[in-house]
Amino acid sequence: MTDPADLASADLAGPAGPADAPAHARSAQAASPSGQIACTVCAMNPLCHPRSSPADASSLVECRRRLRAGETLYRAGTPRASIYAVRAGFLTVRAPAADGTGHIVRFLLPGDAAGLDGFASGIHQSEAVALGDSEVCEIPAYRAEILADFRAAIGAHLRGLLARELGESHQHAAALARLTAAQRVAQFLLHLSQRWLERGYSGCAFRLPMTRREMGDHLGLTMETVSRVMSDFQARGWIALARDEVKIRAEGMLRASLQPSK
Amino acid sequence: MTDPADLASADLAGPAGPADAPAHARSAQAASPSGQIACTVCAMNPLCHPRSSPADASSLVECRRRLRAGETLYRAGTPRASIYAVRAGFLTVRAPAADGTGHIVRFLLPGDAAGLDGFASGIHQSEAVALGDSEVCEIPAYRAEILADFRAAIGAHLRGLLARELGESHQHAAALARLTAAQRVAQFLLHLSQRWLERGYSGCAFRLPMTRREMGDHLGLTMETVSRVMSDFQARGWIALARDEVKIRAEGMLRASLQPSK
């Protein structure tokens, strides 16, 4: 659409803003300083860059779509036109409920795939909304499906993406069913940390692009409970909070708190 | 393996045992009196019976496997050798946890597909255990994948199955995060009712093949809470309980109790 160069600013930055902490652990190969993720760590990578046929490579991604904070990528109940890969920024995936807000099924980070739930009926069951200014790669669904039919590896990759999401959803449900408020928050922070590490950023210090309420909507807690738990973790010295940035100070303690005994 | 004729007995029966209530609403086309589900309502149907190439039809299902109550179909951490369709009986799908029991992700009814989570890494992330004597159709994974690569419709069907499971998992997570104990039980009963209807059985009266504890492990509740809620529903006249059979007497009230106001 437009020149992606100016995306380097503001909300599109990586886990810790480039401003006051430019040094802390950002391994270079995956994460660009602009906050855009490299294609090599993207979940959609094999679809966009099928190595066996370079001719397709340029044509698969229809366009890059930019979203402003709060803008909706797709709505529940609408036909699935495309699947997406998050290139920069953050999004929420929400399972809408009768009373308005609904449950936040997952948070999307750069490199994550989105819109796969539409493979069920061709209608999206969830909605995705940008948390801040974001950019996604858009892959028309018909192209993905045609390609999947032609290239076995693409089909297998799509199955893998779906199955991985399914497994994560199961883990999330298990956490909601079995863990205390503190354990859910601890697991959430560790999970985010892990995902940043996989993307080549520091897993020790990152930004929380969502509000306390949105964390609560994800974890099945109220914003007050989330806030209290985080304050408690800070009081124990397990994390450090400043604005919307968090530093993991005692990963071991967080991890230990997940064990059944506690 | 063995003659499936003797499967008509005991635990393999449909939602209400054939014994004392042979008449109550069993529409004939899908549900056989033996408790085996007809292939027409099975989630795997297009895989087993690809209409365009009758030659494959007999070869896709490797074998029917019979399970005794408590027997494990597949374990978490083991390589996925096959995917399955439940032909008769009931199974639990569990996401194992450190402390042993783990969260019950879903209950499998006849016609349901199982083992799809293995598409992520080739290793099962969950385990499936028979609740009572059961029978499954086993489809070797390599055959499903080869077929998916050859026939576009098969690949699309697998994606559809995965995406549908994903959507259900999201709904389940939303229920755990947002609903009260009573609402979760009400939704669970309505969901089971719906699934029996889809299979050609009565949605008003069916058996609960799982214990209260297992219901609790699925709904994120203790067995005492499940029991209390069910007793309360019965006291209100919304359901009737006898042994492990349940009758829905006021579906409207159950459904209304899910609304936010309550």
Place this chain on the structure above:
DNA sequence: CGCGAGTTTGAGAGAAGTCAAAGTGTGTGG
């Protein structure tokens, strides 16, 4: 500088968990 969205903290209420005991039904073995 002051407004407003978001966050933190506190006090009290309510929902579900825990512990405990009694009740019910099933299946086994005498």
Place this chain on the structure above:
DNA sequence: CCACACACTTTGACTTCTCTCAAACTCGCG
């Protein structure tokens, strides 16, 4: 065929965790 044992369920009393309601606080922005 009956009796007993065991597993599952039901019910009760009490505890605890999280929610709700409320108020103070912080920070970014106009």
